[in-house]
Structures are given as structure tokens and as C-alpha cells.
Amino acid sequence: MFDTLSRQPDDALLALIGLYKRDERPNKVDLGVGVYRDEEGRTPVFRAVKAAERILLESQDSKAYIGLEGDTLYLDRLWRLVAGTAAGRVAAAGVQTPGGSGALRLAGDLLVRAGARRILVGLPTWPNHVGIFAAAGLEVVSHPFFDTASQSVLFDRMIEALERAQPGDVALLHGSCHNPTGAALSDEQWAAVAAVLERRGVTPLIDLAYQGFGRGVEEDAAGLRAVVTAVPEALVAVSSSKSFGLYRERTGAIFAVAATEAAADLARSNLMGLARTSYSMPPDHGAAVVRTILGDEALTRDWLDELNGMRARIQGLRRALAAGLRGAWPALAAVEGQEGMFSLLPLTEAEVLKLRSEHAIYMPTSGRINIAGLKTAEAGDVIAKFAALR
Numbered sequence: 001m002f003d004t005l006s007r008q009p010d011d012a013l014l015a016l017i018g019l020y021k022r023d024e025r026p027n028k029v030d031l032g033v034g035v036y037r038d039e040e041g042r043t044p045v046f047r048a049v050k051a052a053e054r055i056l057l058e059s060q061d062s063k064a065y066i067g068l069e070g071d072t073l074y075l076d077r078l079w080r081l082v083a084g085t086a087a088g089r090v091a092a093a094g095v096q097t098p099g100g101s102g103a104l105r106l107a108g109d110l111l112v113r114a115g116a117r118r119i120l121v122g123l124p125t126w127p128n129h130v131g132i133f134a135a136a137g138l139e140v141v142s143h144p145f146f147d148t149a150s151q152s153v154l155f156d157r158m159i160e161a162l163e164r165a166q167p168g169d170v171a172l173l174h175g176s177c178h179n180p181t182g183a184a185l186s187d188e189q190w191a192a193v194a195a196v197l198e199r200r201g202v203t204p205l206i207d208l209a210y211q212g213f214g215r216g217v218e219e220d221a222a223g224l225r226a227v228v229t230a231v232p233e234a235l236v237a238v239s240s241s242k243s244f245g246l247y248r249e250r251t252g253a254i255f256a257v258a259a260t261e262a263a264a265d266l267a268r269s270n271l272m273g274l275a276r277t278s279y280s281m282p283p284d285h286g287a288a289v290v291r292t293i294l295g296d297e298a299l300t301r302d303w304l305d306e307l308n309g310m311r312a313r314i315q316g317l318r319r320a321l322a323a324g325l326r327g328a329w330p331a332l333a334a335v336e337g338q339e340g341m342f343s344l345l346p347l348t349e350a351e352v353l354k355l356r357s358e359h360a361i362y363m364p365t366s367g368r369i370n371i372a373g374l375k376t377a378e379a380g381d382v383i384a385k386f387a388a389l390r
């Protein structure tokens with residue numbers, strides 16, 4: 001059978017990891033896949049994660065199955081981190097998933113089972129969003145969200161698309177640190193989005209993958225909290241990959257917010273059933289680490305300190321990028337005020353490939369850069385190479 005299959009294109013983002021690894025030039029720069037890097041180019045294990053792992057090494061006395069729902073303490077503590085005081089005001093049910101991608105897929109499967117047909121997606125977005133929702137059987141209906149040349153959110157277009165939606169449609173929202181643009185909505189814009197979702201009967205699916213990398217752990221969840229308290233039903237896909245640096249541990253969760261506890265419980269029961277016929281149970285380790293950190297005040301403080309330091313490093317690089325690029329592209333002054341690891345540069349595919357072949361600077365052909373991939377010492381040099389394209 002297998003020889004009848006057609007070859008699939010490599011995932012463009014993940015393929016960059018291999019291309020970068022094989023490049024032997026010593027001054028190569030990786031602005032590709034979205035992982036945090038420090039000044040030495042390393043993706044560190046958080047101090048608090050190491051401490052939690054030491055605790056788990058000593059205290060864990062079994063590797064028996066945990067169950068379809070996953071680690072319920074992880075789910076409770078993570079939901080409080082995400083929803084804040086809104087956690088006490090809405091009915092919600094969570095299921096632990098293999099990373100944020102697992103949460104998005106389970107959300108898609110649940111929505112299809114519940115009768116949803118279409119998901120509205122603002123472009124550009126993380127390319128795998130489209131793949132995941134299409135694989136789950138949803139029709140992906142796109143609308144413009146961001147203009148790269150002017151670096152501005154096309155908010156009117158977004159609202160228009162939501163106004164045109166039909167009751168029962170789903171709308172994908174990025175909770176914070178928009179991937180790939182870094183563009184943020186203001187509090188007023190979040191309130192306007194929440195109001196139109198509620199009025200049109202559209203269910204939000206909010207992807208929160210970078211909490212803490214934008215303006216702060218609380219600030220980055222403010223829009224999400226405004227939405228989930230305004231609408232009767234919502235789904236929130238959370239990734240612990242970046243916020244806790246647990247990338248390869250595949251740690252995440254899907255939360256269903258419902259009008260009643262009974263409806264939330266139904267959502268949970270279906271999410272668990274969908275997980276059972278997919279991967280059965282999620283991996284344990286990352287969730288155990290997060291549960292341990294969030295259950296301990298000192299570890300939580302240390303985790304936050306380190307996360308805040310990462311954010312400050314990225315903000316410093318954003319300032320340098322904005323100052324260095326605004327001469328060539330005045331609109332790129334906006335990079336300073338954008339959030340999270342990514343910004344989207346107005347580069348052509350040919351320019352991206354030229355940077356790769358001539359200067360060993362790696363980024364996807366969309367022009368997205370992972371700002372955390374820059375080292376302060378070499379940032380000036382890289383910025384000059386961008387500016388020289390104009």
C-alpha cells in the first residue's frame with residue numbers, strides 16, 4: 001500500500017531546524033522555530049523546573065497510568081494561572097493534552113462532534129492552525145488580520161468577519177503574543193471582540209501559548225479573561241511549552257468553558273473519549289513539574305522571576321530592532337511595542353533566502369523572526385543585514 005502514497009511536503013518551520021543544524025558557518029543565526037534562547041543561544045531548563053524535577057525524583061513512587069483526564073492538580077492550578085479571578089465566575093472543565101497542539105486538535109474534534117462546521121481564522125496565523133482544524137474536519141474560513149507593510153492590525157476587517165459569522169461558527173483567537181505578528185489587541189478591542197462573539201453566537205477558541213512573554217503573566221491573559229466571562233461557551237487551548245520551557249515534554253491542556261457545570265462536565269466527558277481513541281493518555285512528566293511549581297510559593301516566585309527576565313531580554317532586543325530598522329522601514333518602529341517572541345518582517349521570499357544563503361540567517365520564508373534567537377552582541381550586525389536589503 002505504501003508505495004501508492006504521495007510524498008508530503010516537510011513542515012516548513014520544523015524543516016528549518018534541520019537546515020540550520022547542517023549549516024557549518026560559525027556565525028549562523030537561528031530566528032526560526034519559536035523557542036526561547038538566552039544570550040548564549042541556549043534554551044535553558046528553568047531553575048524552578050530543575051527544582052521540581054528533583055522533588056519528583058525523590059517523591060514519585062509509581063509510573064502507573066494517571067487516566068484520560070490527566071493530572072487534575074495540574075489542570076486546577078494551570079486554569080487559575082490562566083483565568084485568574086475569572087476562574088471563580090465561569091464553569092470550566094479541563095483535560096491535559098500532549099502540548100498546545102494536542103489541545104487544539106482535541107478542541108477541533110470536540111467542536112465537530114458538537115456540530116460546528118466552520119472556524120474563522122485571521123491571517124496570517126501559525127500555519128499549523130489551518131492544518132489541525134482542517135484535519136479535525138472543520139472548514140477553515142479566513143479573513144485578513146494584519147497588514148505586514150504597515151505593521152497594523154486590521155481590526156475593522158476582523159470585526160466585519162465576526163459580524164458575518166453564523167451562529168454556531170467558531171473563531172480562533174490568539175490569547176497574547178500573536179504568532180507570527182506579535183500584534184496585540186487593546187483592552188477596548190478585546191471588549192469589542194467579546195461583545196460581537198456574544199451577540200453573533202460565535203464560540204471563541206483561544207490559543208494561549210506564550211503567557212508571560214508579552215507584557216506579563218496577568219496582562220497576557222486579560223483579553224482571554226474578558227472574553228470567557230462575556231460568552232456562554234468558549235474553548236481555551238493552553239501550552240506549557242514556552243511559559244515553563246517544557247517544549248519536548250509535550251505539556252498542555254484544553255479547557256471548555258460552559259454555561260453550566262453540567263455542560264462543562266459533558267464537554268470533559270467527550271474530550272476524554274476523544275483522547276482515548278487518539279493517544280489515550282497524555283505524558284505525565286511536564287504536568288507533574290508545572291503542578292509542583294504552581295503548588296509551591298517559592299518555586300512559583302522563582303519561575304516568574306526567570307520568565308520575567310526572558311521577557312525583558314526580548315523587549316530589549318525589540319527596542320534595538322525598532323531603532324535599527326525604522327530607517328529602512330518606518331513601519332517597523334512598531335516592533336518595539338509588539339509582544340512575545342515573534343514579529344513579521346516585510347521581506348520577500350527571495351530576501352529571506354538571500355539572508356539564509358549569504359549570511360546564514362535562518363527564518364521561515366514568511367519573514368517571521370523569533371526575536372529570542374538574537375544575541376545582544378550580534379544583534380547590531382544582523383539588524384544591519386536586514387536594513388541593507390532596502
Ligand code: LMR
Binds near residue numbers: 013033034035128179
Ligand atoms: C512555532 O511557531 O515556531 C512554534 O509554535 C513551534 C511549532 O510547533 O511550530
